[in-house]
Amino acid sequence: MNRVRWAALGLIAALLLVAGMLAGHAPVTAQSATPTPVAEEEADAAEIVATDAVTATVAHAVTDTVTSAYVSLDLAAGFPLDPFLVSVNGGGSVDASQFGEGCTGFVNDAPTVSLNWEGETDFVEAFFYSASDPVMVVQTPAGDYLCSDDANEMLLDPVIEMAQPANGRYNIWVGSYTPEQLIPGLLVLTTRSEINLGTFDLASLVQRAPIPEDVLEPEEVAPRRAEITAGRAGAASMAEAEAVLANEDIIDGVKRNVTAAGTVPAFELPADDTFCAGFIGEEPDFSFDLEAEGDRLRVYFEAQADSTLVVQLPDGTYLCNDDAVTGDNLNPLVEIPAPAGGRYNVFVGRVQQDEPVTGELFVVESSTQMPADLDPSTDQE
Template structure:
């Protein structure tokens, strides 16, 4: 049953809520292991999916009733959420049992283990607060093998609660990563669409792409390298605009293209993916962007 003290937050989907203080060793202020996401609800319905590292050595039960699983000290992901959103939904998907723990901008703790009859957790907030959400994905130890963390797909939805959700939602969010992010090969789900050529697209890249980037990335690599790889079912072109304005392209590896930046500058990267095949240029082609620091 939902705690009465938190019904004002209008959670639409959740199994439990906790308002206890930080557990011993829990540090919300630490750098999140899988980055920081900035999302502006004023830009309309959006969806962002990425792989993250789940689990750790802290019992989430210590945060209060209905919190479950083992979580890490640092958050899995930090979300900076703008004002004016109608519904914010966070969910995790994996092949086994996971849990969600979220600290809201007001300091409340929201938890969910199993939602809608399955093992995947979901938390939905209507009229969500503007501000910083720290998100942990836990593992329920009785279902996991050994090891400190497990890969899980984390989804962030900014939607209109009264409208039917379309099959495809764009994202205008920006992901910030520092060197040493986990998992070491971090996947972001995106779509390639070649209906419109973006103004910055270099003709030498060989294909067209949507004006909307597949990913806006801020990277602070401290001199490390960065590899961006695009994988999909169709022949793709990958283009990356670096912080100094240079464009780096690859369209020679059919369904898997990569751009390797051995000494990646710190700053803003814009990443586009476009299909090479004519029949695919008016369709949305699911792709996976894999980011690796080396």
């Protein structure tokens, strides 16, 4: 029996050799049951690659199973808006302890913010700036959960630092200790070591002169804003406010001397799709009635200090301007294409409330005429 078995095995080997030669391949040689060192290294490398691929696939699947976040961000290393601020509401009804040991409070099903990160950096720090006692949970691209309650005994806001963050999606939940509690605040993302929860000063990010409290009081602002109407313009004390301008007057150009000394914040005006800056008077500085429709109208103001313009059209809408050329010319310009006939009310505003601004107001039919240049550096001297 043994001879027959070995003969059969020899016949099979011969057939395999012939089949390999006919197929144009080298003959298959027998392999040792004990792997060589080279074979072991190749097998280990293949196993590592396979393990990494499986891990990456699992991590991607883990983060992708999370419900879409309320806010999604794409940031890369070196992003210019650092720190990056997101205004959000924290809180929810899902017990955060399910994410792991040290996770407390309650969060929403969906992440508050999803951060898609790309690039290399030493760290990305996330903290929540609020007036309450929130909690925070971060899910890394690998599916791990990082949790924070208080930065320390004095700072009740949470902070989480992700050292050498991997590329991928970071899901961030901002929560509260009480279920369904609403905690408004700012989620801050930064890679700068000098920016941290203990030193963060929101007021230092945007520096501007404070607006006097008497201007901001609702009982002060509302009546003044109500008085800025087309009907009020008819009672303007200036004689030129009763001017009736014919087309030939506009072509030749109209010039008036105006001093801006108002205290009504122009940004309170109901202007659509535009921001009105500066402080204007309760009454127009100049009003005129246009007899007929024109091709184009320009209203501008020339002074030696930063000023603004507000023009109320016959239909009651407002056009506003701060700088004729942003960053180059601080004198304001309002352009009115195809102006309709009717009453136009012009308000000249000042940016700083400590001093009035005196200059020349121009009304002209032109598509090219510009106010004299007022360089920003000149105004600051």
